[in-house]
Each structure stands twice: as C-alpha cells, then as structure tokens.
Amino acid sequence: MLTTQPNAQRPESLKHHGQQQLDIPTYNGQCYEEVVKLRKKYLTPNVTSYYKKPLLIHKGSGAQLFDQEKSYLDMFGGIVTVSVGHCHPKVNAALEEQLRTLWHTTNIYMHPKLHEYAEKLVSKLPGDLKNVYFVNSGSEANDLAMVIARLYTGNHDIISFRNAYHGASPYTMGLTAHSTWRYPLPGVNSGILHAMNPDPYTGIWGGNQCRDSPVQTTRNCDCQDGECKASDKYYEQLEQIFKYSVPRGKVAAMFAESIQGVGGTVQYTKGYIKRAAELVRTNGGLFISDEVQSGFGRTGEHYWGFEGHDIVPDIVTMAKGIGNGFPMGAVITSRKIAEVLSQALHFNTFGGNPLACAVGIAVLDVIDEEEMQKNSLDVGTYLLKGLEQLREKHDVIGDVRGKLSIPRKINVHRKFICITVRVETCEYKRRCEELTTANRGSKLG
Numbered sequence: 001m002l003t004t005q006p007n008a009q010r011p012e013s014l015k016h017h018g019q020q021q022l023d024i025p026t027y028n029g030q031c032y033e034e035v036v037k038l039r040k041k042y043l044t045p046n047v048t049s050y051y052k053k054p055l056l057i058h059k060g061s062g063a064q065l066f067d068q069e070k071s072y073l074d075m076f077g078g079i080v081t082v083s084v085g086h087c088h089p090k091v092n093a094a095l096e097e098q099l100r101t102l103w104h105t106t107n108i109y110m111h112p113k114l115h116e117y118a119e120k121l122v123s124k125l126p127g128d129l130k131n132v133y134f135v136n137s138g139s140e141a142n143d144l145a146m147v148i149a150r151l152y153t154g155n156h157d158i159i160s161f162r163n164a165y166h167g168a169s170p171y172t173m174g175l176t177a178h179s180t181w182r183y184p185l186p187g188v189n190s191g192i193l194h195a196m197n198p199d200p201y202t203g204i205w206g207g208n209q210c211r212d213s214p215v216q217t218t219r220n221c222d223c224q225d226g227e228c229k230a231s232d233k234y235y236e237q238l239e240q241i242f243k244y245s246v247p248r249g250k251v252a253a254m255f256a257e258s259i260q261g262v263g264g265t266v267q268y269t270k271g272y273i274k275r276a277a278e279l280v281r282t283n284g285g286l287f288i289s290d291e292v293q294s295g296f297g298r299t300g301e302h303y304w305g306f307e308g309h310d311i312v313p314d315i316v317t318m319a320k321g322i323g324n325g326f327p328m329g330a331v332i333t334s335r336k337i338a339e340v341l342s343q344a345l346h347f348n349t350f351g352g353n354p355l356a357c358a359v360g361i362a363v364l365d366v367i368d369e370e371e372m373q374k375n376s377l378d379v380g381t382y383l384l385k386g387l388e389q390l391r392e393k394h395d396v397i398g399d400v401r402g403k404l405s406i407p408r409k410i411n412v413h414r415k416f417i418c419i420t421v422r423v424e425t426c427e428y429k430r431r432c433e434e435l436t437t438a439n440r441g442s443k444l445g
C-alpha cells in the first residue's frame with residue numbers, strides 16, 4: 001500500500017509511536033496446543049476466532065503484539081479498544097500506583113479518583129453534557145441510555161439503524177441490527193425500529209459526493225453544490241417511520257454510532273444525522289450518540305464523532321478506547337435528563353471503580369499529551385489515500401472507507417478527519433458469510 005504512493009508525505013507518527021520497539025520476548029507459558037485444548041474444553045463454544053489458526057498473543061507494547069515466534073503491527077487495537085498503545089507506560093504507572101492504594105469501594109462511598117475523573121471526562125463534552133454515570137462496558141452504557149430515554153420521555157419506541165451495532169445484552173441486542181448478532185429470543189425487539197441505513201456504498205441511493213471524506217464510492221452523482229439527493233431519500237425513509245410505525249409524536253430516542261464500526265466503518269450521507277436528530281426531538285425523543293468506537297480523538301479533527309455531524313446529542317455513551325483495554329464505560333447526559341434516574345435506586349458495583357478511574361484519567365492525559373487525535377488524522381489520511389490508489393488498480397477492492405479532511409459542502413463547520421480505515425473486498429464478504437455459517441450453524445448463518 002505504501003509503495004503505491006511514492007511521493008506521499010509519510011506522517012511523522014508512522015515512523016515512531018512513542019514507545020520502544022521490542023525484540024520478540026521469551027514466552028514461558030503453556031504451549032500452543034495446550035491452550036487450544038483448554039479453549040475448546042472450557043470456553044463456551046460461541047467464543048470464536050477470526051483465524052483458522054488463532055494467534056496466541058502473550059505480550060503487547062505500543063503498536064506491537066507478540067506471539068511465540070513473531071512480532072505483529074497491531075492494526076485492530078483489540079477491536080478498536082487500545083487507544084493509546086499496549087501497556088502504555090503512563091497508564092501502567094497510574095494503574096500500579098492505584099493498585100498499591102485502593103482497589104475498590106463502590107460509588108456509594110466517595111473516593112478521590114472517581115470525582116477527579118468525572119470532572120476531567122465531562123470537560124471533554126460540549127453543552128449541558130455534564131453528568132456522568134460510570135459502567136463497565138459499551139452494552140451496559142447503551143442499556144442504561146435506553147432506560148434513561150424511556151423514563152425521561154415516557155415513550156417506549158427507540159430507533160436505530162439497520163447495520164448498527166450497539167451491544168449484545170438482551171436490551172441492546174434489539175438495537176443491534178445484524179441477523180448474525182441476534183438470538184431468536186422473545187422480547188429482544190420490543191419497542192425497537194430499524195431505520196434504513198443511509199449508506200452510500202451498499203444502500204439503494206448514493207453517489208460519489210455523499211461522504212464527508214475525499215475517498216468516495218465510485219457511484220455516479222449529479223448533485224449540485226450544497227445538495228445530497230441520497231441523503232434526502234434516506235431521510236424520507238426515516239420520516240416514514242414517524243408517519244407509520246410509532247405513536248404520533250411519541251418516540252423515546254434514536255441511537256446512532258457516529259460512524260458505524262462493526263457494520264464496517266460506514267459513514268452516512270451528508271447532513272442526514274443533523275436532520276434526523278431534529279426530527280427525533282420534534283417527536284418527543286432524545287438523540288443518543290454511541291461513541292463506543294468513534295470517541296476519544298479517533299476521528300482526527302474532532303474528539304467526538306458526533307461533532308463531525310454538527311450536533312450536540314442528548315446522551316452520549318462510550319466504552320472501548322476510554323480505558324485502553326481496561327473494562328470501562330460511561331453514559332453522559334445533562335443534569336435535567338439524569339434526574340430521572342433518581343426515581344429508584346440504581347447501583348453498579350464496579351462502575352467508577354478506583355482502578356478504572358485511575359486508568360481513565362491517564363488515558364485522557366496521554367491522548368492530549370501525545371496528540372493522539374492528530375495522529376489519527378495524519379495516519380488515517382495517509383492510509384486512506386494509499387488504499388484509494390490500490391482500489392484504482394485492483395477490481396477486487398470495492399470500497400475504501402474512513403473519515404478525514406475535505407471541505408464540507410453541507411453545513412460547513414469543520415475541515416477534515418479520519419477514523420479506522422476499511423477496505424472491503426468481495427472476497428472478504430464471502431469469507432464472512434462462510435465463517436458465520438461455520439460458526440453459528442446453517443440455521444442462523
């Protein structure tokens with residue numbers, strides 16, 4: 001990929017990542033065959049792997065991972081979770097210090113780190129988004145956001161996109177709209193509606209100007225400056241939900257990932273999210289941004305993905321990159337909305353745990369100090385441009401997706417950003433289908 005663009009400026013951040021490059025460390029643990037045997041015997045069979053011969057990873061440092069024989073450049077970050085590098089020294093030091101001080105109290109007691117972290121984290125959010133509730137995962141955060149939205153509005157129906165991923169708990173499994181991630185259980189879909197996904201690559205409408213990115217689909221487009229006909233069409237489909245499928249003016253919420261992650265780095269058509277948020281609010285609902293994948297500087301120019309849509313959501317949920325691999329999540333909303341939780345006791349044993357808060361503070365510091373957001377912009381842009389050139393050469397590459405810098409035609413407020421880059425091939429799709437069938441059995445596959 002890099003050789004396809006000999007004249008491209010190589011970003012500084014590609015040349016080093018702030019942490020020392022290690023030689024392959026010695027591994028003294030159980031042998032590969034033994035681990036495979038134990039995995040098969042003791043883990044539930046749904047714990048799968050992307051590989052025929054799964055890697056046995058035993059160490060990480062910065063962007064490097066190691067098995068017994070090789071060093072790997074980690075392009076996946078533990079499913080978009082390792083936000084500042086494996087075993088980052090500053091995060092490790094903060095955790096070690098907290099390990100020696102206090103492990104656990106629960107949030108019914110005061111401990112300093114919880115309050116320090118709350119203040120620091122909400123300072124990153126705009127507007128009235130100043131109250132935080134800590135949880136342990138993205139699914140938990142979205143579960144709670146659903147509860148809050150239903151209590152606050154008194155309405156039941158929640159809209160998410162087809163192709164969305166919001167979690168795997170019984171509540172969020174309903175929001176998640178991939179047949180492969182859904183068990184046939186009653187109640188999962190109670191009060192959930194899935195809107196047509198405004199995806200200009202796989203959707204029925206879309207052209208080569210729809211995305212907020214210089215790498216567009218190769219579909220034709222005759223839109224003039226300032227218009228996006230595909231966006232209008234998808235928006236009309238959303239309006240149909242309000243017209244036909246929910247009680248008039250009574251929706252609890254709409255959830256959207258700012259860019260779809262599990263669904264394949266899907267960017268929506270320009271201007272859609274802003275209009276959708278307005279429509280939801282005029283129908284009594286809250287707009288909820290799921291920043292589990294797109295938050296914490298990952299989109300390059302902005303800290304939060306929703307800023308790229310020029311909106312301030314009513315609730316923001318986050319996890320993954322928040323803890324660089326430490327199990328954490330959070331729901332952030334306004335005081336007014338958060339008040340609804342006071343009508344009953346609500347408790348979370350580990351949410352806001354001292355160890356998690358110590359890690360969270362250090363992660364926020366590292367993102368700022370090491371300019372991780374700028375790193376996303378530079379490296380993402382570099383990758384996208386290189387991959388786009390490969391698409392021109394190879395028919396097998398159908399689309400290259402990611403977010404970065406172009407002057408926007410609609411609601412121009414910001415310049416450029418980038419996020420996880422995705423190259424989609426026909427072969428990849430076929431392999432996914434095969435894997436799904438193999439793992440889940442022909443009934444679900």
Ligand SMILES: Cc1ncc(COP(=O)(O)O)c(C=O)c1O
Pocket residue numbers: 079136137138139140142165166167168257261262290291292293319320
């Ligand atoms: C956008 C998004 N929301 C929510 C979740 C669920 O997070 P968790 O696996 O921590 O429950 C994920 C997980 O991949 C996700 O990508």
